[in-house]
Amino acid sequence: MSETLTVPETVILEVFRYRPEVESEPTFDSFEVPFHPEWMILDALNYIKDDLDGSLSYRWACRMGVCGSCGMLANGQPVLTCATYLESLLPGPIRIEPLEGFPVIRDLVGDIGDFMNKLSDVKAWLIRDEEKPVEDGEYLQTPSQLDDYKQYSMCINCMLCYSACPVYRLEPEFIGPAAIALAQRYNLDSRDEGAEERMDVLSQHDGIWGCTLVGECTEVCPKGVDPAGAIQRYKVSATMDYFKSLLMPRSSS
Amino acid sequence: MNPGYRLYYPRWYRKRVPIFWWLHKRSYAVFIARELTSVFVVYAAAVVVALVLTLNKGEPAWEAAMSRLSHPLVITAHVLVLFVILFHTITWLNLAPMAIVVKLGDRKVPPTAVLIGHYGAWFACSVVVAWLLLWR
Amino acid sequence: MKRSREPIIWVLFGGGGMASALFLPVLILVLFIALPLGWVQSAPIDDLQWLVRHPLTRLGLIVFVMLCLFHWAHRFRYTLYDGLQLSHLNEVIAVLTYGMAMVGTVVGAYLIWGVG
Ligand code: SF4
Numbered sequence: 001m002s003e004t005l006t007v008p009e010t011v012i013l014e015v016f017r018y019r020p021e022v023e024s025e026p027t028f029d030s031f032e033v034p035f036h037p038e039w040m041i042l043d044a045l046n047y048i049k050d051d052l053d054g055s056l057s058y059r060w061a062c063r064m065g066v067c068g069s070c071g072m073l074a075n076g077q078p079v080l081t082c083a084t085y086l087e088s089l090l091p092g093p094i095r096i097e098p099l100e101g102f103p104v105i106r107d108l109v110g111d112i113g114d115f116m117n118k119l120s121d122v123k124a125w126l127i128r129d130e131e132k133p134v135e136d137g138e139y140l141q142t143p144s145q146l147d148d149y150k151q152y153s154m155c156i157n158c159m160l161c162y163s164a165c166p167v168y169r170l171e172p173e174f175i176g177p178a179a180i181a182l183a184q185r186y187n188l189d190s191r192d193e194g195a196e197e198r199m200d201v202l203s204q205h206d207g208i209w210g211c212t213l214v215g216e217c218t219e220v221c222p223k224g225v226d227p228a229g230a231i232q233r234y235k236v237s238a239t240m241d242y243f244k245s246l247l248m249p250r251s252s253s
Numbered sequence: 254m255n256p257g258y259r260l261y262y263p264r265w266y267r268k269r270v271p272i273f274w275w276l277h278k279r280s281y282a283v284f285i286a287r288e289l290t291s292v293f294v295v296y297a298a299a300v301v302v303a304l305v306l307t308l309n310k311g312e313p314a315w316e317a318a319m320s321r322l323s324h325p326l327v328i329t330a331h332v333l334v335l336f337v338i339l340f341h342t343i344t345w346l347n348l349a350p351m352a353i354v355v356k357l358g359d360r361k362v363p364p365t366a367v368l369i370g371h372y373g374a375w376f377a378c379s380v381v382v383a384w385l386l387l388w389r
Numbered sequence: 390m391k392r393s394r395e396p397i398i399w400v401l402f403g404g405g406g407m408a409s410a411l412f413l414p415v416l417i418l419v420l421f422i423a424l425p426l427g428w429v430q431s432a433p434i435d436d437l438q439w440l441v442r443h444p445l446t447r448l449g450l451i452v453f454v455m456l457c458l459f460h461w462a463h464r465f466r467y468t469l470y471d472g473l474q475l476s477h478l479n480e481v482i483a484v485l486t487y488g489m490a491m492v493g494t495v496v497g498a499y500l501i502w503g504v505g
Contacts, residue, residue, distance in 0.1 A: 020264035076278070103265035111265060144359040166281060169270050170471055209395040212467045213348065214284045232352035235399060242396035275472055285472055291464040294409045295493075298457040301416055302497055305441045305450065309504040312434050322425035331421040338417055342410040379415035385440060386419050389432045 011035045011086060012093035013044055015056065018104050026104070029053070030093065041081035041089075041096065042070055045108075058108035065222060068158035072108055073097040078160040078220045099163035101172070115159055118175050122183040122201055127194025145190040152185035152230060154223040161217035161227050173206045177217035177227030180208060184230040187237075203238040211235075290341035293334050346371045398463060398487070405460025408453055442505030454497040455490075462490035 010032045018026040031052050033044045042060055049056050060070040065083045072081050075095050086094070102110030132139075161177035162168050168176045183202060187195045202208050211231045218228040275281040307314045321327065349371045350364035423429045431437060440446055466486040469475050475482060 018266045020266070024264075026266055100268060103267045105265060142359070147361065166270075166274055167471060169274075170474060171476060203395070204393050205395070209393055209399070212284075212288070212471060214281065215348075216280055219280065226351070229351040232348070233354055236352050239396040239399055242394075243400075270474070272474060285468065288464045288468045288472075291461040294405070294413065294457050295461045297413050297417055297421075298409070298454050301420065302450070302454060302501060304420055305504060306500060308434075308437055308441055315434060319425050322421060323427075328422060328426065331417065335414065335417045335422065338409070338413045341406075342414055345406050345410040375411050375414075378411040382412060382415045383419055385432070386424075386437070387429055387432055389430065389436070 007037065008035045008091065011044070011090065013048065014093045014095045015045075015048070015108070016095075016097040016104075017056075017107055019055075019106065028095070035086060035090075037085075037087050039086045041072075041074055041079070041084050041086060041094070044086055045081065045096070056108075057106045066156055068156035071099050071158045071160045071163070073099060073163065078163040080158060080160070080222050083222060099159060101162050101165070101169045102159070112159060114172060115157070115162060115176070115179070118179040119157075119182065122175060122179050123194055123198055124179065124182040124186060126186060126189065126192050127197060128191070129193050139191045141190055148190070149185045149188040152181045152188070152225055155182055155185070155225045155227075156223055158222065160220045160222065161225075164216035164220040166214055166216075167210055167212060171206070171210060174210045175202065175207050177231065178225070180211075180234060181225050181227040181230035184234055187234075199238060199241060202234060203242070208234045208238060287340070287344050290337050290344075293337045294341065297334060297338060342375065346375060398459065401456060401459035402463035405456035405458070405463075408456045409460060412453065447501050447504060450501050451494075451498045454501070455494040458490035458493045458497075459487070462486040 013031045013033055014028045015031060016026055017023075017029050031048045033047050033052075036043070040063075042063065045056070045058055045060075049058075058070070058072070060082060061067040062069075063082045065080055068080075070081045071078060073079075073096070074081065074084055075089055076097075078099060081096075096108065098104050098108045098110045102112060102114070105111050155178055157178060159178065165174075165177055168174050180202065183198045186192045187198060208231050211228075213228060213232065215228045218226045221227065271277065275285045304318060307318045322331070347368070350367040353367055354364075355362040355367060419429070424431055432440075441450075463486070466482050469482050469486075470479065
């Protein structure tokens with residue numbers, strides 16, 4: 001919006017409410033909050049909680065786009081509410097809903113247990129056949145080796161990509177964008193030796209093959225992780241792996 | 254579990270995905286359109302095969318096929334098919350750098366170079382085919 | 390854990406996407422539009438016949454048709470599967486789409502190889 005004289009005094013937020021103890025279906029509450037050009041959506045929600053309705057539930061922590069807990073839908077689009085100016089959604093009313101794809105516990109709070117389990121399903125950590133003793137020093141990496149996975153390590157687990165992914169919403173068994181990107185983050189790390197193990201989980205229908213490359217995960221990601229790209233690259237390496245194992249079947253796997 | 258929690262515990266709200274979810278967002282509609290170009294791919298390939306078969310039958314059959322294809326309605330339809338296939342080609346080539354990451358030694362080939370390579374290949378294929386069909 | 394056989398289908402799908410993206414626009418433009426409208430003149434008919442009868446052309450065409458069909462089968466399968474929420478019919482849809490692609494390939498191969 002341009003800096004004209006028509007900057008509003010207030011803006012209306014239509015906030016998704018779900019209070020399981022009193023209602024079986026969600027409703028929307030309208031709140032009028034003061035408009036400040038420097039306010040993020042999260043500031044408006046905090047204003048509601050502090051001054052209008054203390055019962056509103058939502059998650060947030062860092063206010064600077066690194067904790068990944070304040071993701072919500074603003075006018076249907078998954079965003080980090082701490083990093084989205086109210087101004088960008090004028091004139092309003094601005095509709096705030098919980099991320100899609102996760103069961104709603106209360107108001108704007110979803111159950112993220114499924115994603116947490118998937119992170120451990122894909123073993124999103126460094127795997128080594130043998131740890132070297134501490135005395136032998138650190139594992140060295142060149143800048144180029146760091147570059148191979150750095151982009152994927154920027155993920156803050158905000159789950160916006162899950163909310164944007166129709167495949168995940170239709171088939172919650174799908175491992176989904178961020179978990180696959182994080183698996184790739186370790187696969188491409190020169191210190192890691194777990195690619196084989198992860199491939200067993202990921203080269204399944206519920207792994208990479210369920211992805212139809214809608215590409216919205218990459219569009220909504222606030223950290224430039226490009227999970228869609230990670231999945232496509234994984235498809236390529238899984239395919240090469242498959243044909244290699246057809247050509248030279250090894251006794252091991 | 255604390256029995257106090259149990260009262261609310263199972264009462265999550267789960268939103269149902271609407272049947273035509275892809276009509277609810279532009280990018281999803283574009284995605285479905287992109288997938289459905291595959292129907293036109295098969296159609297175009299089938300017509301190419303049919304033309305090859307008539308060509309084999311000899312000149313009169315070929316001329317007859319050409320005149321049937323020149324009917325204004327058929328031409329209009331085929332112009333539309335051409336646009337659909339161009340949509341397929343462009344979306345397909347644009348996604349290529351996502352899947353294909355090339356490393357030369359220590360350096361990653363920039364995605365734009367991969368993209369340009371693919372468009373170059375498209376141009377080369379088009380020239381070769383046009384040359385084969387039209388050179389006299 | 391057993392790994393999915395999906396890579397075979399993915400290669401056919403991807404090959405079909407690439408082949409159709411690279412070759413179909415020019416084929417449609419020249420064969421379906423420019424030649425019927427007389428914008429350009431084709432190569433002498435004898436040359437064209439020689440071209441399509443050449444074993445390499447026929448082989449290439451057969452592969453091309455196969456790839457295009459599998460490209461369609463794969464995309465159409467998932468469009469039904471996700472777009473219409475028919476995942477409970479997964480097996481039926483897979484058999485139908487890939488089955489049609491296989492039948493189409495055999496018929497196409499028979500017809501194309503019969504040329505010449
Ligand atoms: S990949 Fe991006 S959108 Fe997905 S969880 Fe990580 S930071 Fe968020």
